Amino acid sequence: MSEASLQPGAVIGILGGGQLGRMLSVAAARLGFRTHIFDPGTAPPAGHVADQVTTARYDDEAALRAFAQSVDVITYEFENIPTAALDVLEALRPLHPNRRALAVSQDRVTEKGFLNEIGLKTAPWAGVTDLASLEAAITQVGTPAILKTTRLGYDGKGQARLHTPEDAGEALAAMNGAEAVLEGFIDFSMEISVIAARSATGEVACFDPGENVHRNGILHSTTVPAKINSALRTDAVLLAAKILNALEYVGVMGVELFVTPTGLIVNEIAPRVHNSGHWTQAGCAVDQFEQHIRAVAGWPLGDGGRYADVEMINLIGDDILRVPEFAAQKNTQIHLYGKTEAKQGRKMGHVNRILTKG
Amino acid sequence: MSEASLQPGAVIGILGGGQLGRMLSVAAARLGFRTHIFDPGTAPPAGHVADQVTTARYDDEAALRAFAQSVDVITYEFENIPTAALDVLEALRPLHPNRRALAVSQDRVTEKGFLNEIGLKTAPWAGVTDLASLEAAITQVGTPAILKTTRLGYDGKGQARLHTPEDAGEALAAMNGAEAVLEGFIDFSMEISVIAARSATGEVACFDPGENVHRNGILHSTTVPAKINSALRTDAVLLAAKILNALEYVGVMGVELFVTPTGLIVNEIAPRVHNSGHWTQAGCAVDQFEQHIRAVAGWPLGDGGRYADVEMINLIGDDILRVPEFAAQKNTQIHLYGKTEAKQGRKMGHVNRILTKG
Numbered sequence: 143m144s145e146a147s148l149q150p151g152a153v154i155g156i157l158g159g160g161q162l163g164r165m166l167s168v169a170a171a172r173l174g175f176r177t178h179i180f181d182p183g184t185a186p187p188a189g190h191v192a193d194q195v196t197t198a199r200y201d202d203e204a205a206l207r208a209f210a211q212s213v214d215v216i217t218y219e220f221e222n223i224p225t226a227a228l229d230v231l232e233a234l235r236p237l238h239p240n241r242r243a244l245a246v247s248q249d250r251v252t253e254k255g256f257l258n259e260i261g262l263k264t265a266p267w268a269g270v271t272d273l274a275s276l277e278a279a280i281t282q283v284g285t286p287a288i289l290k291t292t293r294l295g296y297d298g299k300g301q302a303r304l305h306t307p308e309d310a311g312e313a314l315a316a317m318n319g320a321e322a323v324l325e326g327f328i329d330f331s332m333e334i335s336v337i338a339a340r341s342a343t344g345e346v347a348c349f350d351p352g353e354n355v356h357r358n359g360i361l362h363s364t365t366v367p368a369k370i371n372s373a374l375r376t377d378a379v380l381l382a383a384k385i386l387n388a389l390e391y392v393g394v395m396g397v398e399l400f401v402t403p404t405g406l407i408v409n410e411i412a413p414r415v416h417n418s419g420h421w422t423q424a425g426c427a428v429d430q431f432e433q434h435i436r437a438v439a440g441w442p443l444g445d446g447g448r449y450a451d452v453e454m455i456n457l458i459g460d461d462i463l464r465v466p467e468f469a470a471q472k473n474t475q476i477h478l479y480g481k482t483e484a485k486q487g488r489k490m491g492h493v494n495r496i497l498t499k500g
Numbered sequence: 501m502s503e504a505s506l507q508p509g510a511v512i513g514i515l516g517g518g519q520l521g522r523m524l525s526v527a528a529a530r531l532g533f534r535t536h537i538f539d540p541g542t543a544p545p546a547g548h549v550a551d552q553v554t555t556a557r558y559d560d561e562a563a564l565r566a567f568a569q570s571v572d573v574i575t576y577e578f579e580n581i582p583t584a585a586l587d588v589l590e591a592l593r594p595l596h597p598n599r600r601a602l603a604v605s606q607d608r609v610t611e612k613g614f615l616n617e618i619g620l621k622t623a624p625w626a627g628v629t630d631l632a633s634l635e636a637a638i639t640q641v642g643t644p645a646i647l648k649t650t651r652l653g654y655d656g657k658g659q660a661r662l663h664t665p666e667d668a669g670e671a672l673a674a675m676n677g678a679e680a681v682l683e684g685f686i687d688f689s690m691e692i693s694v695i696a697a698r699s700a701t702g703e704v705a706c707f708d709p710g711e712n713v714h715r716n717g718i719l720h721s722t723t724v725p726a727k728i729n730s731a732l733r734t735d736a737v738l739l740a741a742k743i744l745n746a747l748e749y750v751g752v753m754g755v756e757l758f759v760t761p762t763g764l765i766v767n768e769i770a771p772r773v774h775n776s777g778h779w780t781q782a783g784c785a786v787d788q789f790e791q792h793i794r795a796v797a798g799w800p801l802g803d804g805g806r807y808a809d810v811e812m813i814n815l816i817g818d819d820i821l822r823v824p825e826f827a828a829q830k831n832t833q834i835h836l837y838g839k840t841e842a843k844q845g846r847k848m849g850h851v852n853r854i855l856t857k858g
Contacts, residue, residue, distance in 0.1 A: 150823070150836050168526050171549045174836030174849070191529045193548045427782065427833040427854050436827070445830040449854050450807055465508070469794070472803040475785040478508050478532030491532070496785050496807050 146342065148214055148439040150174030155213030155235070157227075159186025159195065161479040161489060162219035162415050165423075167192045169431035175439065180209045187480045188219075200227040210234035217393065217438045221247045221413050222294055238342075238438040239393040243413040246389065250292045250323045253411065260388045262381060263407045265400075266326035276314055279324035280307050286327050289313040291320040301359070328407055330400035334368045337419035338382035339394045339433045339443050346383045347433070347446040349426065351375055352454075354398070354418050360487060364418045364454045365497075366425060370401060377406055385411060394419070394434035417489070421454040424475050424494035451497035462490040471495070504700065506572055506797040508532025513571030513593070515585075517544025517553065519837040519847060520577035520773050523781075525550045527789035533797065538567045545838045546577075558585040568592035575751060575796045579605045579771050580652055596700075596796040597751040601771040604747065608650045608681045611769065618746045620739060621765045623758075624684035634672055637682035638665050644685050647671040649678040659717070686765060688758035692726045695777035696740035697752045697791045697801050704744055705791070705804040706737045707784065710812075712756070712776050718845060722776045722812045723855075724783060728759060735764055743769060752777070752792035775847070779812040782833050782852035809855035820848040829853070 148154075154170045156163045159181035167177040167188050176193035179186060182200065189195040194212065198205030206227055210216060216237045221244055228244065231237060246256045251269045258264060268279035270289065280287065285307055291300035300320070302313035314322075333356070337349040353368035354361055370378075382397045385408075396416025398409040419430035428436070428444025436443055457464065462484045468474050478491035506512075512528045514521045517539035525535040525546050534551035537544060540558065547553040552570070556563030564585055568574065574595045579602055586602065589595060604614045609627045616622060626637035628647065638645065643665055649658035658678070660671035672680075691714070695707040711726035712719055728736075740755045743766075754774025756767040777788035786794070786802025794801055815822065820842045826832050836849035 147824075150820075150838070151840055164529070168529070168549065171522070171526070171838060172835050174838050176548050176838070190534050190551045191526065191549045424785065427831045427852070442824075442828050444827075444832075447831055449831065449856060462508075466505075466800075470800050473785045473805055473807065474802075477530050480508070480529060480532050480534070482509055494785070498807060 146440045148175065148441075151176070152214040152439070153178055153193070153212060154435065154438065155180065155209060155216040156188065156192075156219060157181075157216065157223055157231075158219035159183070159188035159192070160219055161187055161481075161491075163188035164191055164479060165431045165477075166217070166219060166415065166434060169429065170435045172432060173435060173439070173441070175435065178209060178213050180206070190480050200224045203230055206230045207234065215438050217434070219414055239391050239395070239413045240389070243389045243391050243395070247411055247413045248293060250290060250410075251321070254323065256388075257385070257408050257411075260384060262384065263405065265328045265407060265409075268324050270314070270317075270322040270324050273310065273314055276310050276322075276324065277307075280304070280310060283324050283326040285309075288325050288327070289317065289322050290325065291317055291322050293320065328400060328402055330402045330407070332368065332370070332401040333409065334370065334378060334399050334401060335364065335416065335418035336378050336382040336397045336399065337394060337416060337422065337430050337433075338379075338386055338397060339430075339437050339446070340386040340391045341437050341443045342392050342440045344387075345443055346386055347443040348379045348382055349419060349422055349430065349433075349446045350448045351378045351399075352418055352421055358487075360458060360489075361417045361456055362458075363456065364421055366421050366448065366452050374401065374406065381406060381408070393437045394430050417456065417492075418454075420477070420492050421452040421494055423477070424496055425450045425452040453495045453497055455493050455495065456489060457491040457493065459484050459486045459488055459490065465491070468493045473497075504798045506533065506799075509534070510572040510797070511536055511551070511570060512793065512796065513538065513567060513574040514546065514550075514577060515539075515574065515581055515589075516577035517541070517546035517550070518577055519545055519839075519849075521546035522549055522837060523789045523835075524575070524577060524773065524792060527787065528793045530790060531793060531797070531799070533793065536567060536571050538564070548838050558582045561588055564588045565592065573796055575792070577772055597749050597753070597771045598747070601747045601749050601753070605769055605771045606651060608648060608768075609679070612681070614746075615743070615766050615769075618742060620742065621763065623686045623765060623767075626682050628672070628675075628680040628682050631668065631672055634668050634680075634682065635665075638662070638668060641682050641684040643667075646683050646685070647675065647680050648683065649675055649680050651678065686758060686760055688760045688765070690726065690728070690759040691767065692728065692736060692757050692759060693722065693774065693776035694736050694740040694755045694757065695752060695774060695780065695788050695791075696737075696744055696755060697788075697795050697804070698744040698749045699795050699801045700750050700798045702745075703801055704741045705801040706740055707777060707780055707788065707804045708806045709733055709736045709757075710776055710779055716845075718816060718847075719775050719814055720816075721814065722779055724779050724806065724810050732759065732764065739764060739766070751795045752788050775814065775850075776812075778835070778850050779810040779852055780806075781835070782854055783808045783810040811853045811855060813851050813853065814847060815849040815851065817842050817844045817846055817848065823849070826851045831855075
């Protein structure tokens with residue numbers, strides 16, 4: 143490890159105290175670090191396993207300053223952190239992944255532009271600000287298509303489908319005046335994810351691609367290995383590495399890809415640990431959470447090797463009622479997030495089912 | 501799960517905030533529970549990953565009461581809890597494992613008596629209170645032998661070797677007036693551990709026996725599978741189950757066994773998660789810490805199945821300096837305990853090396 147590496151006992155600041163912050167906090171502790179969670183909500187899930195918690199809004203400059211001064215490095219569990227907050231934090235402590243990664247992934251138009259610029263394929267797309275630009279976009283992209291706000295969308299929120307050009311008005315209204323992007327549909331056989339990591343010294347390590355199944359716009363399951371041939375697996379990994387290198391990225395990134403008859407198409411990227419990487423907790427010596435912590439702490443990356451086949455299944459809303467069923471199953475690892483209220487669509491936990499035996 | 505099972509959100513009280521309490525706390529969080537650590541020391545390692553911490557002595561009745569009233573069930577990471585403290589706690593909340601398990605394992609003479617009573621073999625032994633009883637014990641047990649205090653000994657502390665009967669005086673002096681037990685040496689080829697669990701409804705599940713190597717009286721490594729035949733593996737598991745059933749035990753127990761030409765001999769039992777069970781973090785869907793939490797929470801046990809071969813290596817004292825070396829190795833999982841000072845003989849962390857690939 144270099145001299146710039148954080149030593150055990152150092153404090154890692156995490157913006158966001160949801161389930162990803164929670165699992166990052168546990169991984170940090172496993173390497174001997176302490177964590178400080180910053181979250182506007184009271185009783186964030188990560189607070190149960192963190193050394194310190196600050197409850198404050200992202201526009202509370204004094205709280206942001208005190209938080210930054212109490213930690214050695216800052217990372218985050220979600221990409222939609224207000225720019226002004228980042229300005230305050232970054233002036234005081236190193237921030238990983240960097241601002242460019244955030245800028246690219248906070249805005250779908252910037253993201254797609256960046257991906258195309260470095261030579262990667264995306265679905266056909268066009269920016270939309272009003273009805274005229276939407277109509278132009280429909281001409282370019284065709285229908286069926288999907289209109290998405292450029293910012294703050296996730297898990298199917300802020301989206302509207304256009305089955306025919308006549309749906310334009312209704313779809314635009316669903317954007318509530320926000321800037322949007324029209325994405326064409328593509329013919330894909332499978333969605334896969336590459337969970338990729340890049341260290342402070344520029345090494346890249348990727349976990350095996352996983353195969354994703356969505357239900358109602360939310361990830362339902364990820365299975366590794368994905369049923370793809372080795373050429374495609376190599377393509378996926380090289381493509382992810384290209385993204386991380388182009389951004390001089392430090393940390394873990396989730397890269398969602400569509401498998402199409404003409405190769406891989408990038409769906410979206412997330413500059414953080416990713417739901418489709420939760421299987422690594424049961425399949426790898428170093429999971430995605432520890433991999434991220436290693437990167438932001440200046441440690442060498444884990445190798446990403448996989449020693450078991452795994453199926454990860456999300457527990458959404460009332461799925462939490464299935465915990466007794468999973469608890470009685472063999473080779474099944476349960477991860478609950480400590481959330482009290484099981485609202486519809488809310489991620490309450492996940493299970494990792496080990497499909498191979500040693 | 502039965503109606504008596506704790507629901508996610510319930511609070512598990514843990515006596516002792518060392519590395520075992522720390523890893524229990526993480527396992528509890530994974531099942532959606534919160535934890536409250538009780539420890540006399542300031543800044544206990546478990547505090548970094550616990551929801552609440554009480555810093556108080558075991559003779560502070562008010563603190564014990566407040567602690568008990570804030571939790572739903574009480575468990576512990578070490579067996580040497582003062583009886584008076586247990587009286588206070590047990591009057592307020594369920595305590596698992598139970599008092600009998602503690603009474604048996606707090607005292608080597610009681611423990612050996614119990615084991616022999618249920619038909620299990622131990623090394624030859626005799627209780628020692630003074631020089632006369634030590635001389636009688638030497639006649640019965642022979643030399644070489646080892647004299648140990650009946651209480652509070654662990655990791656080779658409170659022990660003295662007798663190479664010949666002439667060492668009696670010096671060995672007795674090393675006991676500082678404490679009651680002791682003389683144990684004869686036995687001819688064993690290997691020490692193995694069975695990490696066994698028993699649920700509130702009386703199910704028993706055991707992890708695969710691991711093979712232990714000690715250095716300077718402290719566990720150095722555990723490797724699974726142990727190189728024993730399947731008949732011996734079955735014997736080990738049945739023997740552990742016999743102990744847990746006899747004690748109406750609820751939780752995880754570590755059972756150390758010697759493999760001898762005439763079968764298995766019990767070395768000692770620990771009514772808690774055990775250092776020789778740390779490999780389960782990398783080899784099993786449900787590790788020993790979660791297994792213990794499941795038991796004390798009234799959940800069904802995990803199956804204990806193993807899907808990888810693992811070597812666990814302890815990081816003792818200055819071994820912590822080897823972390824960069826382990827961090828650069830493939831298939832190696834690092835667990836550090838968040839202790840600031842690397843004193844000689846102090847357990848600072850461990851690594852799990854995965855020996856098989858999926």
